[in-house]
Amino acid sequence: MYMKNLILLIGLIIGSMSLNAQDVVLEESVPDSLVEPKFGPNYRHFIHTFYNFGVMVTESAEATAVKAYKSGYQLPIGIRYKYKLNNHVALGTDIYYKWSWIYFDTERSSSSVYTQEMYNIGSWGLSPYLRINVGKRGNTLGKFIDLFAYGDINSMRHYFYEQETNSLDPMLLGNYAEKVEVNYKKLSFMNTYNYGAGVRIGWKSYSFFAQYRLNELLLENEVPANLNAGEVPMLLVGFELGL
Amino acid sequence: MRVFSLIAGLIFFFSGGVLAQQKYWVFYTDKQDVQFNPYEYFDGKAIERRLRNHLPLFDESDLPLQESYTSTVGMMVDSAGFQSRWLNAQIVYAFDQQIQALYALSFVKEIILIHPNENQTISCELPIQNEMPLQYQIRQKDDLMRNQLMSMEGNLFLDNNITGKGVRIAVFDIGFSEVNHHPAFEHLRGNGKILKTWDFVKNTEDVYAHGTHGRMVLSNIAGVWSHEMMGLAVDAEFLLARTEKARTEPYSEEENWLAAAEWADKNGADIINSSLGYTHHRYFISDMNGQVSLVTKAAAMAARKGMLVVNAMGNEGQGDWKFLGTPADADSILSVAGIHPETGIHVGFSSYGPTADRRRKPNVSAYGLAIVASGDSLTKSQGTSFSTPLITGFAACVLQMHPDWTNMQLLKAIEESGNLYPYYDYAHGYGIPQASHFVGAAGPEPSDAFHFKTENGQLIIEVEEASITEGNNYLYYHIQRQGKSYLSKYSVVKVAHTEVVYIDLAYLNKGDVVRVFYQSVVKEFVNE
Incomplete structure (x- = not known):
């Protein structure tokens, strides 16, 4: 009985809908007062994703330590929030996750047997910034210069090397593989955080940046001596795409 | 270092x-x-x-x-x-x-x-061109090419030998590639109808390069292909001005527009066709008030010099911007929206009005998909860029018929010839202008086929059952609040049943007006 009533009710609803249904092909409302949107590239609030690629400037470490590092790269993916104060000044912050790969110069030591050697770091970061815009524009990001600070928590701190097995004792593993890879995790001699500052110069979705780390990535007295490597270079430059 | x-x-x-x-x-x-x-x-x-x-x-x-x-x-x-x-x-x-x-x-x-140039990608045009297979192309093109003019009853002008003769039209665009040898303009070249050209970007006479958009636009004013007209003003005279840069839109384009308008004035243009507009790259929606941009001031000045400026509304209807660009916001000019040839109503990409200060825009509409001149043939293209020259051709015909009219008389008469007039909304304006309004032919037969009734606290718009037909049978209505100069809401409904619209009377205040257009009749309900 209950089921019958339900079917009847559904039938009536569908029937009445089809009886009165008209095809509204266009419907627009005009608000009483023109309110500019609050959200947009040049409105009060704006959020967008960004992707950047940075290259470590290895020369910067030369004067202070053995040139232990050949190259370094970072690849952050994040979300950027912008709060417009006026047409020329905005504040904002980035939240991101960043992968960093810092490659050792495997020939820094004549006794080295590694074919590849690197730190592999994963970090969560926050980066507040001050934006100065140049030029008149509509609802676009326009040309800008950002001054930013950043702080990262290095949630992943790995040291990795790769070695060809012909340098190993054949009685052990040497006969069973061509290469061996070793990954040390949760490095105790690497800081769990780092921070720095930088500048970003952009046009619409594109920008170049340079950033300088203000603390040491490695804990000075705890770095294993046989690593034969000093502090990681502080300067990084790169290109960014905002979408 | x-x-x-x-x-x-x-x-x-x-x-x-x-x-x-x-x-x-x-x-x-x-x-x-x-x-x-x-x-x-x-x-x-x-x-x-x-x-x-x-x-x-x-x-x-x-x-x-x-x-x-x-x-x-x-x-x-x-x-x-x-x-x-x-x-x-x-x-x-x-x-x-x-x-x-x-x-x-x-x-x-x-x-x-x-301010320093803000280089941007082109936003003023939407030339999505689809080259169609040749065999299919001819039939399709014939239909659309004919209908882009027939929708304005262009055949009535042609029957009366009205083809824009004696009217001088300035066309501002990005470049007019191939116009100097394309067959669609042979009659203009042969009869010396392209009087002057000037490239305001490079300060040279040669405008036959840099872009194809101007060629496509010109074809919808005056193109002829195999004896078939693509626009209505095939006997008009032309001044061609390049004001736009390809691929970028620096502010200097607005200066070029102003310079071209002064040039058009000096050289005796009656009508300016401007299938371009500027939006979010330089402006905010609140700037679209006919007061802010240089180009809107220039357009208003051109109107004060007696020229009829016909400008595209823009193609932002489905974008974040949604509203018209500038100079379509200028006062005293004819801003043109796009109509979909198949549905006969507003085409999605066509930008909406009103202006930021709530003036009525668009003024009228025309097909937003059209057949235009391509490299050495024809192609189908879309955008209010092509609605605009269709109206420019129409306006030239009206001016030929009434050479003593002021530009404002011309503008008003074209609005009054709209197929929706006196009904208005911010998507269609007064609708598609109709030649029958000018040549004395009978327009569509009005049918008193709808009425208002109130029932159970609702206002119901009811149509006669006999009026319900297959195909594009629409009822338009808008709501104008008491004491307001602008519309609060507007809608188009495809009529499938007798009771078309229900409006809760509690939604209406005292004195609010519901105005309805259906089958060439306009009626209004005033909430007492």
């Missing part, structure tokens, strides 16, 4: 060269003692237009700038550029110290910094 040099270079580049010379408008106080002979300066058609529009042969805005002022300023700045008679102003490139020195001159009224 190299890195820091790179960064310093980038800072300088992106700052727009703050330390370098910049571009300014210098406005002068007067044009004292300037000699001017309108008969020497103006083309005879420009004089005719002034007389027709009951304007003096010239006023102060027509005079050249005071040469002693411009030469003095010219010596004090780095370089000087375009001089606008209408604005009594000149563009200069100068350093800050030079500008400070100009302020000391008694004849300098105002100096305005023109």
Whole structure:
């Protein structure tokens, strides 16, 4: 009985809908007062994703330590929030996750047997910034210069090397593989955080940046001596795409 | 060190060269003692237009700038550029110290910094072109090409031998590639109907390069293909001006538009066709009030000189911007929206009105998909860029019929010829202009096929069952609040049943008006 009533009710609803249904092909409302949107590239609030690629400037470490590092790269993916104060000044912050790969110069030591050697770091970061815009524009990001600070928590701190097995004792593993890879995790001699500052110069979705780390990535007295490597270079430059 | 040099270079580049010379408008106080002979300066058609529009042969805005002022300023700045008679102003490139020195001159009224160019990708056009397979193409093209004119009853003009003869049209665009040899314009070239050309970007006479958009637009005013008309004004005369840069839209395009409008005025244009517009790259929606942009001021000035400016609404209807671009926001010009040929109503991409200060825009509509001249043949393209020249061709025909009309009479009459008139909404304007309004032919038979009724607290719009037909049978209605000059809501409903619209009476205030258009009849319900 209950089921019958339900079917009847559904039938009536569908029937009445089809009886009165008209095809509204266009419907627009005009608000009483023109309110500019609050959200947009040049409105009060704006959020967008960004992707950047940075290259470590290895020369910067030369004067202070053995040139232990050949190259370094970072690849952050994040979300950027912008709060417009006026047409020329905005504040904002980035939240991101960043992968960093810092490659050792495997020939820094004549006794080295590694074919590849690197730190592999994963970090969560926050980066507040001050934006100065140049030029008149509509609802676009326009040309800008950002001054930013950043702080990262290095949630992943790995040291990795790769070695060809012909340098190993054949009685052990040497006969069973061509290469061996070793990954040390949760490095105790690497800081769990780092921070720095930088500048970003952009046009619409594109920008170049340079950033300088203000603390040491490695804990000075705890770095294993046989690593034969000093502090990681502080300067990084790169290109960014905002979408 | 190299890195820091790179960064310093980038800072300088992106700052727009703050330390370098910049571009300014210098406005002068007067044009004292300037000699001017309108008969020497103006083309005879420009004089005719002034007389027709009951304007003096010239006023102060027509005079050249005071040469002693411009030469003095010219010596004090780095370089000087375009001089606008209408604005009594000149563009200069100068350093800050030079500008400070100009302020000391008694004849300098105002100096305005023109902000560094904001280069952007093209936003003013939507030339999505689909080359169709040849066999299919001919049938399809025949249908659309015929209907883009028949929708305005263009055949009635042609039957009366009205083809824009004697009307001079200036077309502002990005370039007119192939117009100098494309078969669709052979009749214009052969009859010497392309009177003058000027490239305001490069300051040369050659406009037959840099872009195809102008060619497509011109074809919808006056193109002819295998004896078939693509636009209605095939016998009009033309002034072709390149004002747009390809791929980028720096602010100088607006200066070019102003310069081209002054040029069109001097050379006797009756109508300006402008299938372009500027939106979010430079402006906010609140700027679309007919007051802010240089190009909207230039368009309004052109209207004050007696020219009918026909401008595209823009193609932002489905984008974040949604509303019209500038100069479609200008007062006293005809802004044109797009209609979908299949549905017969607003095509999605066509930008909506009203202006930011709630004036009615668009004014009228035309097909937003059209057959246009392609490289050496025809193609289908879309955008209000192509609705606009269809209306320009229509306007030229009306002006041929009424050569004594002022531009405002012409504008008003074209609005009144709209197939929705006196009904209006911000998507269609007054609808598609109809030639029958001008040639005395009978328009569509109005049928009193609907009425209002109130029932259970609802206002119901009910149509006669006999009026319900297959196909595009629409009922339009809008709500205008009591005491408001603009519409609060508007809608189009495809009629499938007798009770078409239900409006809760509680939604309506006392004095609110519900106005309905159905099958050529407009009625209104006033909530008591």
